[in-house]
Amino acid sequence: MTIYALSSGPGISGIAVIRVSGLNTKKVLENITFLPLPKPKVATLRKFKNPETNDLIDEGIILWFPSPESYTGEDMAEFHVHGSKAVVDAMQSSISKIDGCRLADPGEFTKLAFQNGKINLLKAESISDLISSETEIQRQQAIKIMSGKSATKFNSLRERLLKILSNIEAKIDFPEEDLPKNILKNIHSEAQSIRNEIGNILNDQKVGERIREGFKIAILGPPNVGKSSLLNYLSRRNIAIVSEIAGTTRDVIEAHLNLDGYPVVISDTAGIRESKNEIEKKGIKLALKRAENADLNIFMMDPKSLDFTDFLSNFGSKKSIIVINKMDLGLELINSEIKKYVSIQVSIKKEKNLDKLINLIKENLKNKFISSEDIYITRQRHRVNLEKCVEHLISFEDKNSLEEFDKAAEDLRLATRHLGMIVGKVDVEEILGSIFSDFCIGK
Secondary structure, three states: OEEEEEOOOOOOEEEEEEEEEOOOHHHHHHHHHOOOOOOOOOOEEEEEEOOOOOOEEEEEEEEEEOOOOOOOOOOEEEEEEEEOHHHHHHHHHHHHOOOOEEEOOOOHHHHHHHHOOOOOHHHHHHHHHHHHOOOHHHHHHHHHHHOOHHHHHHHHHHHHHHHHHHHHHHHHHOOOOOOOHHHHHHHHHHHHHHHHHHHHHHOOOOHHHHHHHOEEEEEEOOOOOOHHHHHHHHHOOOOOOOOOOOOOOOOOEEEEEEEOOEEEEEEEOOOOOOOOOHHHHHHHHHHHHHHHHOOEEEEEEOOOOOOOHHHHHHHOOOOEEEEEOOHHHOOOOOOOOHHHOOEEEOEOOOOEOHHHHHHHHHHHHHHHOOOHHHOOOOOHHHHHHHHHHHHHHHHHHHHHHOOOHHHHHHHHHHHHHHHHHHHOOOOOHHHHHHHHOOOOOOO
16 A cells, blocks of 8 residues: 655645655556656646546656665655645545555655564654654753664663573573583673663653653642732743632642743642532642642732641742742741741732742752753653563572572563563563554654
């Protein structure tokens, strides 16, 4: 089957790129241009016509990539046409009428590239991350993974495990032969060394996932202290309803922000207070849950609501910034207990000290991302597979000491399999659907 899709963004543009890949790519080129194939990898000006009516659709550039020297590893072509909806629709309609052609699924071009051995699974994921990156630090992380740094690391660990496994299997296959003592000793020390290396990779404070998904910030506090106003100010648009009526915010309202290149997901939460309203109580419960899972909490109060010292004892940790809003009302009533915590006084209404608050948030982000150079994990599936690998290595070491070689070999096989699943070295069909479905159509 031959697939096609618009690979550039939808909407009006100067240029639109329509990509085709598969066995019938040559047929598509010949039927759309009514001319022989152009030279491979050479931009060629051609007229594009409806294969049924011979009517001119557009004039543009064509690029022809014969297999296997293409992104997908199959015969592949790109039509560069004028980026109007009418032209794109006419081109895709014409291609669809050619036998064996269908519209591509999301991520199908990159999935073909993986299946045909052009890229590994980590690179496929990093391509998706690069396309969806919104901040500079996200772009940098995606580029680092694309360069192969993580794949090289995980492949190296996997090859070392395979070497140990080959020695264990040699003992199983030839039980009458004694392995040299130095090999048996090296098996134990090497397994322990690999486990320690994986442990160091896992001990990364989840910075890679934070960068990819966004640094989570929760805005907390009693009703009517300016939480929604702060969210609206930071996002530069009216996301949350601002009202003098207490309890306006019931659910968690999120905004994705770019703070000087740092990806942020900031949440406005329900005002924390004693309430008999069931819906409001659920909102408060969600607020406390969001605070628990956040990377940073901004706890807001005003001079009239400074009786939350018990709450601060639980949430006034290193991952919290205490903000006293409405400083224009006067700060004489600030409780002495509040002064024990790091605090900043602002006025959202008068836009005072908000630049200082933003700088305080950015400093907190910098501290979180300081070790991003050594990040290998960017997704939960990487972490889960590494954790399972460590579990099997621990089990292997216990059995190895008792010379239970059959069971020890199985532990090593499973540990190796989990490393292989990260880069796609084993059958990973069950996870391909979820990975490539996140891609845009045409990639």
